[in-house]
Amino acid sequence: MRELGSAARAGLACAAGLAQAASLAWPASGVPLWWLQVLSLAVLAGLQRSTAHPFRAAVLAGLFATAWLCGTFWWLFTSLHTYGGLPAPLAVLAVLGLALFLASYYAIAGGLYVLLAPASRLGAALLFAGLWLLAELARNTLWTGFPWGAGGYAHVDGPLAALARLVGVYGIGFVAALLAMLLASLRATDLRRTTAWLLLGTLAAGLVAASGLRYCALGGCNRPAIAEHAPLDLALLQGNIPQDEKFQVGSGVPTALAWYARQLAAASAALVVAPETALPLLPAQLPPGYLEAIARRYAKGDQAALIGIPLGDMKAGYTNSVLGFAPGQDVPYRYDKHHLVPFGEFIPPLFRWFTEMMDIPLGDFARGPLGQPAFLWRGERIAPNICYEDLFGDEIAAQFRSPEHSPTVLLNLSNIGWFGTGLAIDQHLTISRMRTLEFERPMVRATNTGATAVIDYRGQVTHLLPRATRGVLLAQVQGRSGAVTPFAWWAARWRLVPLWILGAVCLLAGLWARRRPRNHHLKPLA
Incomplete structure (x- = not known):
């Protein structure tokens, strides 16, 4: 993606954001598409990896999030204009303004990722997922919260749905972001390396294991409690x-x-x-x-x-x-x-x-x-x-x-x-x-x-x-x-604090890795 011009990168970020919106409810059927959510987020992850300047990364993340959020809650226009009587231009500006404001969380996350990303692919993926999680939690919490359309909802029918009882929708979003960055970190030349195949095999095994948990959740395993x-x-x-x-x-x-x-x-x-x-x-x-x-x-x-x-x-x-x-x-x-x-x-x-x-x-x-x-x-x-x-x-x-x-x-x-x-x-x-x-x-x-x-x-x-x-x-x-689910147990006591801690740990790990002496730096994707 490095060879793309600024306009092409901006357009790709917006297109990926709209795909993220479509993954939550496909326009033709209303059905969520978990794989589209991961792939669209992987496009953003690839743009982040191939951007060396934090401000440009923040702009790309902001464009992605603005397109995603506008594409998710565009129907607010109906309430503001059709039923609320607000003039159409003001209703459009109101929806866009809300999306831009909420997108600022993701823009900050994008800038911090490029500023802190370590050379290790796994470390970079954990940092990206942790920052994504913090942005999602901020949207859920700050100013009373407006979390409509969080990325994890696209997985309600996918293999990661089995994680809902453990970590909730934002924990699912964290795992999806981790997968997205790992996918984005693969290069064509990697497919000739054993480590790349081990990574792909690990991802596949993880999805199979999640599918097994999903089978249990659908009634294939007895839970006598x-x-x-x-x-x-x-x-x-x-x-x-x-x-x-x-x-x-x-x-x-x-x-x-x-x-x-x-x-x-x-x-x-x-x-x-x-x-x-x-x-x-x-x-x-x-x-x-x-x-x-x-x-x-x-x-x-x-x-x-x-x-x-x-x-x-x-x-x-x-x-x-x-x-x-x-x-x-x-x-x-x-x-x-x-x-x-x-x-x-x-x-x-x-x-x-x-x-x-x-x-x-x-x-x-x-x-x-x-x-x-x-x-x-x-x-x-x-x-x-x-x-x-x-x-x-x-x-x-x-x-x-x-x-x-x-x-x-x-x-x-x-x-x-x-x-x-x-x-x-x-x-x-x-x-x-x-x-x-x-x-x-x-x-x-x-x-x-x-x-x-x-x-x-x-x-x-x-x-x-x-x-x-x-x-x-x-x-x-x-x-x-x-018996209650693990998510119900810990959320009843600490709300979403454990997930905030997880995101903060990933951020601090990125800071620590960035400060360590090393002989090479993260290179953009070719």
């Missing part, structure tokens, strides 16, 4: 209320109230779930007796319901919440969303002027606490999370500190109608699938427009309702209790 429960019958409601009408009192609101009331009254399943803000009004704004009728409906018998609804008032503040109704309750169960979406659910400091340019209702919520109690029903401990929250596996892990009280079923209630009916739905389904692999617990999803689905503990979608349709998904979920 896990107890599988009797199936629980579900009715998952997908109202498909158009987003531009959802909060309109003359159209979407009466449609939603009437349709969800009918389904909640008629459902015969043991658990009925309505999605995020299925009832788009505060309780005080609902028709008289509306919520009380639902409470009476589920106060006796053998059925329960979980319903997305905003709660609160001007004085106490507003929350994006879930109410649960079941027989024998003195008061309804309540879950308040903890991790809020910037601009959509809370306004960052100094940005109120930006949100005032858009027509997005209920834009400033209060946060619920981390690790709220689960909803107890039919022997299951059902742990809700709302929409964007299932991106943060380390926060879901807070409920897994004690195996005896950890969730048996995860539940996501979403409304991503803000983003259209395209790849955002596929990407979000993949994110939920990764959470099931990390915790080995099934995930139930009830959404407004899709994907309403049931995912088993192996990450496999067992029931799915067509997107952009109004209907009820009748399904079953089988909860699991007992």
Whole structure:
């Protein structure tokens, strides 16, 4: 790659970034492609190895990341312009600005790699993977985090998926980056050397071993410490209320109230779930007796319901919440969303002027606490999370500190109608699938427009309702209790600190190797 001109290298970085985006959900099918993620990252790794100047390496990494992130969450334009009313040029600039800001983490990582890279190929690969990991963790954490489209999600169906129960999605991303740099470090002349074939053989053996772990995760190996429960019958409601009408009192609101009331009254399943803000009004704004009728409906018998609804008032503040109704309750169960979406659910400091340019209702919520109690029903401990929250596996892990009280079923209630009916739905389904692999617990999803689905503990979608349709998904979920996964165990105690330490160790090792006296320097690829 050394002989390529600056413009060609920049174009190659952007093309590789777009391929990275496509690996998360292939545009024609919505399916993630793990091999494309590794190959596209290997192109970036090759560009880094063949660049001698840290600033140029930072620019190339920044271009790669900007193209990748724009290609991943371009659908934010739909929410900002189509539904938020922001002028199209400003919406484009907002998406590009967010991508550029987040890409700065990867640009810094790229510059540091060239500045510190040791001569050893394995050392260089570890440094590259460690810096990639730190950039991914920064995107997950800083400024409340916006980790949508992390590279590890592309591996939900690949051999590295077996590592999810051990190290989570960011640990998978670290291993993928390590593989990418090792691939990029191979040269055509290397194929005549024994060491190169040993390296290729090691990589192949590692993938085979990971495939074996994947086989165990899919049920080929018995894990007696896990107890599988009797199936629980579900009715998952997908109202498909158009987003531009959802909060309109003359159209979407009466449609939603009437349709969800009918389904909640008629459902015969043991658990009925309505999605995020299925009832788009505060309780005080609902028709008289509306919520009380639902409470009476589920106060006796053998059925329960979980319903997305905003709660609160001007004085106490507003929350994006879930109410649960079941027989024998003195008061309804309540879950308040903890991790809020910037601009959509809370306004960052100094940005109120930006949100005032858009027509997005209920834009400033209060946060619920981390690790709220689960909803107890039919022997299951059902742990809700709302929409964007299932991106943060380390926060879901807070409920897994004690195996005896950890969730048996995860539940996501979403409304991503803000983003259209395209790849955002596929990407979000993949994110939920990764959470099931990390915790080995099934995930139930009830959404407004899709994907309403049931995912088993192996990450496999067992029931799915067509997107952009109004209907009820009748399904079953089988909860699991007992031992927790290694990832759940350590993330419950230390969040993502062990991965931060791993990235820092790789960085310090690069510094140490760079300071050691040596007789040769890393040469760019020919």
